[in-house]
Amino acid sequence: MKGDKLLYYSLLPFAAVVIAAFILLFAVISYTSAPAIKEYGWRLFTSSAWSPSETGPKSSKYGLLAPLYGTLVSSIIAVILALPVTISTVLVIEEYAPPQTRDLIGSLIEIMAGLPTIVYGLWGLEVLAPILKVHVYSPLHQLLGFIPLFSCRPFSGYNILTAGILLAIMVLPYMVAVARDAYRSIPMTYKEAALAIGANRYEYAKIMMGMIKPGLIASALLGFGRAAGETVAVALVIGNVPLISSCLFKPGYTISSLIANQFSMAPLYPYMMNVLFTGGLILLIIGVAANSVAVIMISRSRLR
Amino acid sequence: MDHAIIVEKLNVWIRGNHVLKDIDLKVPQGSVTAIMGPSGSGKSTLLRSINRLVELVPGTRVKGKVMVFGRDIYSEDPYRVRKDVTMVSQTPNPFPHMSIYDNVAIGPKIHKLVKSKKELDKLVRWALEKAMLWDEVKDRLHEPPTVLSGGQQQRLCLARALALKPKILMLDEPTANIDPVNSKKIEEAIKALVRDEGITVIFVTHTPAQAVRVSDFIAFIYNGRIVEYGPSRELALNPTHELTEKFLRGEIG
Ligand SMILES: Nc1ncnc2c1ncn2[C@@H]1O[C@H](COP(=O)(O)OP(=O)(O)OP(=O)(O)O)[C@@H](O)[C@H]1O
Ligand SMILES: [Mg+2]
Numbered sequence: 001m002k003g004d005k006l007l008y009y010s011l012l013p014f015a016a017v018v019i020a021a022f023i024l025l026f027a028v029i030s031y032t033s034a035p036a037i038k039e040y041g042w043r044l045f046t047s048s049a050w051s052p053s054e055t056g057p058k059s060s061k062y063g064l065l066a067p068l069y070g071t072l073v074s075s076i077i078a079v080i081l082a083l084p085v086t087i088s089t090v091l092v093i094e095e096y097a098p099p100q101t102r103d104l105i106g107s108l109i110e111i112m113a114g115l116p117t118i119v120y121g122l123w124g125l126e127v128l129a130p131i132l133k134v135h136v137y138s139p140l141h142q143l144l145g146f147i148p149l150f151s152c153r154p155f156s157g158y159n160i161l162t163a164g165i166l167l168a169i170m171v172l173p174y175m176v177a178v179a180r181d182a183y184r185s186i187p188m189t190y191k192e193a194a195l196a197i198g199a200n201r202y203e204y205a206k207i208m209m210g211m212i213k214p215g216l217i218a219s220a221l222l223g224f225g226r227a228a229g230e231t232v233a234v235a236l237v238i239g240n241v242p243l244i245s246s247c248l249f250k251p252g253y254t255i256s257s258l259i260a261n262q263f264s265m266a267p268l269y270p271y272m273m274n275v276l277f278t279g280g281l282i283l284l285i286i287g288v289a290a291n292s293v294a295v296i297m298i299s300r301s302r303l304r
Numbered sequence: 305m306d307h308a309i310i311v312e313k314l315n316v317w318i319r320g321n322h323v324l325k326d327i328d329l330k331v332p333q334g335s336v337t338a339i340m341g342p343s344g345s346g347k348s349t350l351l352r353s354i355n356r357l358v359e360l361v362p363g364t365r366v367k368g369k370v371m372v373f374g375r376d377i378y379s380e381d382p383y384r385v386r387k388d389v390t391m392v393s394q395t396p397n398p399f400p401h402m403s404i405y406d407n408v409a410i411g412p413k414i415h416k417l418v419k420s421k422k423e424l425d426k427l428v429r430w431a432l433e434k435a436m437l438w439d440e441v442k443d444r445l446h447e448p449p450t451v452l453s454g455g456q457q458q459r460l461c462l463a464r465a466l467a468l469k470p471k472i473l474m475l476d477e478p479t480a481n482i483d484p485v486n487s488k489k490i491e492e493a494i495k496a497l498v499r500d501e502g503i504t505v506i507f508v509t510h511t512p513a514q515a516v517r518v519s520d521f522i523a524f525i526y527n528g529r530i531v532e533y534g535p536s537r538e539l540a541l542n543p544t545h546e547l548t549e550k551f552l553r554g555e556i557g
Contacts, residue, residue, distance in 0.1 A: 187397075189393060189395055189397040190397055190399060190400075191360075192357060192360065192393060192397070193393065193397045193398075193399065193461070193464075194399075195357060195360065195386065196355065196357060196386060196390065196391045196393070196465075197386065197387075197390065197410065197411040197414070197464065197465070197468060198383045198384065198385075198386035198387040198390075198411070198414065198415060198468065199383070199414055200383045200414075203414040207399065207410070210399075210401050210402070211399065211400065211401045213401065303400065
């Protein structure tokens with residue numbers, strides 16, 4: 001008992017460091033964003049103009065709307081694409097694959113999670129985007145061009161959809177990890193109950209997925225948070241044009257790629273640094289919100 | 305006499321462990337059979353062999369024959385077998401993410417037993433009534449099963465099994481963790497199901513008195529073998545086998 005207390009007090013400073021670092025992070029980013037928000041107000045979030053001027057803040061135009069749109073849309077695409085794959089992967093690993101295959105898939109996913117993101121970016125740039133353009137986007141446009149999402153001609157493979165697809169691949173390992181944990185927490189007795197009423201493989205999977213719904217929501221939110229914050233890989237494939245279009249074949253921009261691309265020039269222009277920090281603040285808020293809800297969901301998803 | 309279940313020379317190995325040995329059993333249609341025996345003797349495994357749930361454990365081998373209404377279930381689609389032969393587990397396990405109503409409705413839904421919502425409502429009500437639970441839950445059908453007591457949850461699981469309109473109902477120690485009032489209700493429910501619906505019932509119990517109250521036949525299992533089988537009262541009063549006698553006296557088990 002006494003030892004416990006001692007351990008508790010000796011660990012307290014470390015916990016304090018974590019909390020302090022978090023508060024400091026928030027404080028510094030908010031503090032640096034403030035001048036931009038004061039100067040440009042709501043326009044910062046409702047316009048997509050980006051024309052920095054060296055002469056002064058009044059002649060510069062900054063708008064984060066298009067990058068914000070790109071961040072949200074590419075991340076949502078990523079989650080929408082990755083979620084079904086996550087569910088199937090978890091089912092294969094936990095239910096259907098023979099032990100060796102299961103271990104192989106498991107290790108492969110862990111390796112995927114550990115790869116440097118630049119590797120994904122280069123692969124996306126050189127392999128994924130060109131292949132998608134020729135074999136997926138062009139046929140999709142010809143077949144389903146009447147749907148607004150596919151209505152514009154895909155001039156290149158560098159667009160929001162490619163960014164979404166690449167992000168889906170990148171966040172998959174994290175989403176699988178969370179969903180798999182939730183799946184493993186299902187007590188055997190519920191699995192037996194589902195089988196005992198004669199559920200076939202499909203019905204069985206449906207019942208199990210219903211049972212871990214909070215875990216799946218957590219998985220999606222965590223994936224979304226990661227996708228929204230991903231920088232270099234997206235910057236390489238999204239085209240980096242601040243556009244807002246309902247067509248997924250148009251290039252776009254994301255907040256993180258905007259920050260990465262503009263940061264080196266920021267000191268030359270008044271307020272640009274503050275604007276970029278405002279972008280960082282938005283990312284921070286998205287990340288904290290997504291992750292906190294995910295954490296709540298995970299605690300709710302415990303079935304035992 | 306027509307037999308609902310005929311088990312012939314059934315042997316089951318779980319991970320190299322010979323759990324059931326040369327089981328022969330004939331269960332007459334519309335009868336109630338109680339399975340008794342010490343812990344670990346293979347009672348649950350026997351039930352699970354009759355709806356093919358044994359196969360779930362990796363490394364399980366089944367040899368022999370199980371016929372249900374003349375059909376060899378091991379050469380059939382297991383999903384269909386489990387619709388006709390439903391089972392209630394020892395611990396209540398209603399699906400925690402579904403409402404009370406949905407827990408009962410799920411079976412009929414996946415087997416497409418009903419054509420309309422109205423028919424489904426009727427079937428759910430019927431199953432809950434047969435499980436002696438309707439009066440207690442009719443005002444909170446759309447609440448989660450966690451609002452119910454353990455005994456009520458066990459009856460909900462019975463209703464879930466009954467909603468499939470099974471020909472055979474198996475219950476694994478249905479009253480093991482349950483108070484006398486709830487136990488009584490489950491016993492009543494079993495008797496009524498046999499009397500009114502002609503369902504064939506097999507259940508595992510540790511209480512000789514319960515076996516005599518509810519069942520027509522008792523099968524006594526020891527170490528994976530059926531050592532004695534016969535009409536309940538006779539077997540309970542005059543066991544022919546020494547092991548059965550010892551078990552009934554509470555010396556083993
Ligand atoms: N999943 C399993 N893995 C390994 N062995 C098992 C498994 N299930 C059952 N067995 C073994 O099979 C034997 C019979 O088990 P079973 O559960 O059928 O006994 P039981 O008669 O129902 O006992 P109880 O009265 O305690 O419920 C036991 O020796 C047990 O160790
Ligand atoms: Mg048992």
